[in-house]
Amino acid sequence: xxxxxxxxxxxxxxxxxxxxxxxxxxxxxxxxxxxxxxxxxxxxxxxxxxxxxxxxxxxxxxxxxxxxxxxxxxxxxxxxxxxxxxxxxxxxxxxxxxxxxxxxxxxxxxxxxxxxxxxxxxxxxxxxxxxxxxxxxxxxxxxxxxxxxxxxxxxxxxxxxxxxxxxxxxxxxxxxxxxxxxxxxxxxxxxxxxxxxxxxxxxxxxxxxxxxxxxxxxxxxx
Numbered sequence: 660x661x662x663x664x665x666x667x668x669x670x671x672x673x674x675x676x677x678x679x680x681x682x683x684x685x686x687x688x689x690x691x692x693x694x695x696x697x698x699x700x701x702x703x704x705x706x707x708x709x710x711x712x713x714x715x716x717x718x719x720x721x722x723x724x725x726x727x728x729x730x731x732x733x734x735x736x737x738x739x740x741x742x743x744x745x746x747x748x749x750x751x752x753x754x755x756x757x758x759x760x761x762x763x764x765x766x767x768x769x770x771x772x773x774x775x776x777x778x779x780x781x782x783x784x785x786x787x788x789x790x791x792x793x794x795x796x797x798x799x800x801x802x803x804x805x806x807x808x809x810x811x812x813x814x815x816x817x818x819x820x821x822x823x824x825x826x827x828x829x830x831x832x833x834x835x836x837x838x839x840x841x842x843x844x845x846x847x848x849x850x851x852x853x854x855x856x857x858x859x860x861x862x863x864x865x866x867x868x869x870x871x872x873x874x875x876x877x878x879x880x881x
Contacts, residue, residue, distance in 0.1 A: 664768065668757035671764040672744055678779040685809035689777055693785045694814060696770030700792030704734070706799045706815045710807040710844045711823025711857070718823055723800045727751055734791035734799035736812070738780070748787045750794045763790055780804045784811045808846020820847045822856040825863040838862045845870035 665671040694701055707722055709715045716737050723735040733751055740746040745754035755763070763786040770785070771777065777785075784804075791799045801817070803810040825841050841863035848854055848870045858864050 665761070665764065668760040671760050675744075675764070675779055675782060678777065678782060683780075683805065684775075684778050685806065687809060687811070687814055689772070689775065690781045690784060690811040691814055692772035692774070693767065693770055693777060693781065694788060696772060697766065697785065697789050698792075701788040701799075701815050703792045704796045704799050706801055706817040707819045707821065708801050708803070708812065708815060708817035708847045709821045709823065710803040710810075710847050711821070712826045712840075714823040714857070715802045718821060719800045719802045723749070723798075724752070726798050726800070731797040732795065734787070734794065734796040736784070736787040736791075736799065737802045738783075738804055747783060748790055750790070750796060755790060759790065760786075778811075781811045803847065806840075806843040806846070808843045810846075813847055816849050817847070817852060820849065820852060820854045822847070822854065822858060822867065824857045825860060836862075838866050841866040842870075 665674050707719075709719050709722075711718075719735060719737050723733045726733045735749040735752075736747065738747055743754065745756065745760065748755045748759075766789055767782055767785045787801075788799075801812050801815060803812050807813060807822075822844050825837055825844060827835075827837065827840065837860050841858070841860075845867045848867070854867070854871055856864075856867060858867060
């Protein structure tokens with residue numbers, strides 16, 4: 660069934676939140692098609708990509724503030740929000756407006772590809788990437804939603820990847836062991852791009868080191 664065309668931000672958000680009924684679907688095919696329909700907005704600015712179990716939001720906010728104080732125009736994409744959805748997408752410290760939500764919802768809706776319905780996180784990620792391009796940010800600081808390798812944000816090629824820490828979480832999606840979860844987080848590592856990490860477990864560190872030294876990032880897990 661086609662998604663409706665809401666007329667105000669409240670209706671847009673109600674429609675978006677209903678997408679949560681589809682649950683979590685890790686994978687990049689749908690978000691790539693969505694971004695292609697929007698003209699690949701995520702390729703128009705530099706990015707920093709942040710994964711990890713805890714502290715992602717704090718690190719992202721701090722880095723965005725440092726970049727802004729250095730004179731750059733900065734986008735910030737985090738989740739979840741504390742009070743209002745608008746907080747998830749910020750430009751130079753200011754959350755997007757309600758009218759921005761309506762405009763972005765409609766743009767992404769028009770760009771929806773055929774196939775399965777997008778998840779809530781895929782839709783909002785496309786909204787964020789599109790707004791950062793429209794607002795001509797110099798840098799976008801992007802926090803993963805879950806894991807990293809198959810997270811909807813992992814379509815970017817960041818200037819820097821950060822993995823804050825690793826602990827057991829979301830085992831039904833990411834795996835039941837520290838090395839397996841580290842493998843998923845290390846999926847944000849890209850070829851010839853630096854990585855900063857707060858990982859302490861030797862088993863997780865070994866996985867990240869293998870990902871860092873591989874030619875094109877982690878492809879297999881033993």
